[in-house]
Amino acid sequence: MAKPLDVSLVPTPAYVLEEGLLKRNLKLLDRVQKESGGKIILALKGFAFWSSFKWVREVLHGATASSLHEARLAKEEMRKEVHVYSVAFTDREFPEVLTIADHIVFNSFGQWRRFKPQVMAARKASEEAARAGSGKPARYVSCGIRVNPGHSEVKTPLYDPCYVNSRLGVTRDEFRPEELDGIDGLHFHAHCGNDSDTLERVVASFEERFGAFLPGLKWVNFGGGHHITKEGYDVERLIRVVKGFREKHGLDVYVEPGEAVGWRTGTLVSSVVDIVRNGMDIAILDTSATAHMPDTLEMPYRPEIRGADEPGKLAHTYRLGGLTCLAGDVIGDYSFPQALRIGDKLVFEDMIHYTIVKNTTFNGISLPSLCLWTEDGKLEVVREFGYDDYKLRNG
Ligand SMILES: Cc1ncc(COP(=O)(O)O)c(C=O)c1O
Structure with missing residues (x-):
């Protein structure tokens, strides 16, 4: 049995691909190849x-x-x-x-x-x-x-x-x-x-x-x-x-x-950086809809967040916003069982396909790190991105 991801180990923002989940998909694809x-x-x-x-x-x-x-x-x-x-x-x-x-x-x-x-x-x-x-x-x-x-x-x-x-x-x-x-x-x-x-x-x-x-x-x-x-x-x-x-x-x-x-091979883990109010509570995250999960705006679709629900369903409702200054860099409204605090980690489900390949350094915000979570429960930080990744594509 693959060990469940220990979110506390993940540096944010980061995409975390899980070996066990990828292998599950591959097993099914293997069967399709063999039988067809x-x-x-x-x-x-x-x-x-x-x-x-x-x-x-x-x-x-x-x-x-x-x-x-x-x-x-x-x-x-x-x-x-x-x-x-x-x-x-x-x-x-x-x-x-x-x-x-x-x-x-x-x-x-x-x-x-x-x-x-x-x-x-x-x-x-x-x-x-x-x-x-x-x-x-x-x-x-x-x-x-x-x-x-x-x-x-x-x-x-x-x-x-x-x-x-x-x-x-x-x-x-x-x-x-x-x-x-x-x-x-x-x-x-x-x-x-x-x-x-x-x-x-x-x-x-x-x-x-x-x-x-x-x-x-x-x-x-x-x-x-x-x-x-x-x-x-x-x-x-x-x-x-x-x-x-x-x-x-x-x-x-x-x-x-x-x-x-x-499909469903991993997550995007982010942290709450600030909480502001404008008619409702708004949590600002160290990620971005437009830069790190663009299909949420393009398709558009509402990503699932682990432990969260539709607004109003659980005790504390927040609008979740990204770090860029794009007015529409908003992931959506979600409710949580507990009030969010700065530093809390939020886990966006199913964030491995059409995210990493499409992300950008818009606003100069950091690209999420790339991590693997192995079946025996180890977190490998495969790649971290820095200033050069932003600078070299702009001049
Ligand atoms: C020619 C071609 N092949 C394969 C794919 C992969 O599609 P999907 O990721 O939806 O399986 C695409 C997606 O646009 C495509 O254009």
Whole structure:
């Protein structure tokens, strides 16, 4: 049994990832891979806390990157398959991406046309080197096209990849079957926190539009947004859909969740710094909604706080505000069983995915430290941030 986090040990503000919770998610993802025959790779855009990759790489097939820097991180720290999809590769970055990636997914036929000569030259050079006895097997870069499957059930427009006039993925009307020479796979991403019944409908829409082009390909990537590790997610249906698709089409299937890997794997621990009044009690914390948990404002959503409830439910209600001078840097109103005091620690639940990767040094406030809480009850402070992290990105 993993030991529960001892909050008193945590220097604040800090994100604390718990080994036991991450391993619980990985165990479920492992079962999905084994029973469906599909391959799961981690989407770094949602979860890139690489000190924990020593556990992730034991289970998942690799990582997917959306940029050169994420691709480098995948290669250096995950050290398994590196997949890269970018909305648009630039001439400056693409040559290096090509030296790192095992799979490259293009967002348009225009991009494929632009970079195909480099891909073909790299494939040829590596074959020739292998033939000439370099000792290394030929490195084959497998390429795909992202398509718009024409169906999505994402309710928040900011996160819906298939909104009207979306720039993400080739629509059926724009699809160029005559340009598929050299392409091995198709990719779609049309989910955001959805269950597998949605996947079933998206796959049906994808097959209706693009099924005719599957013979001759090697793989299809079902993208991310599958909330696999959330309580109540229909895992058995996911297994059925992935297995059924693989068997029907004879293709490898990849799934690339970010959120589902980092889901409920840890917390953001902060301290009360001041308490002020303006018609109600307002506690100022050493964290920030906008700088440290931006999705609470972007999505928006109300984070859970350990031991707290809706305003008015428990004896003492506070508005919780962040350290930046943004007027709207407010996390929400919460009630607590006891009055808050300066120095009290508050624990925000589920703060590992889409937080660390999106945080900023706005107002020069400190970035939260990164900590691991091991199964045997040790706190490792993996990284602390200081003045240089602020200064170097501003001049
Ligand atoms: C192409 C692609 N793949 C995977 C993901 C990961 O999605 P999630 O973290 O919701 O699983 C995203 C998220 O935006 C994405 O755009």
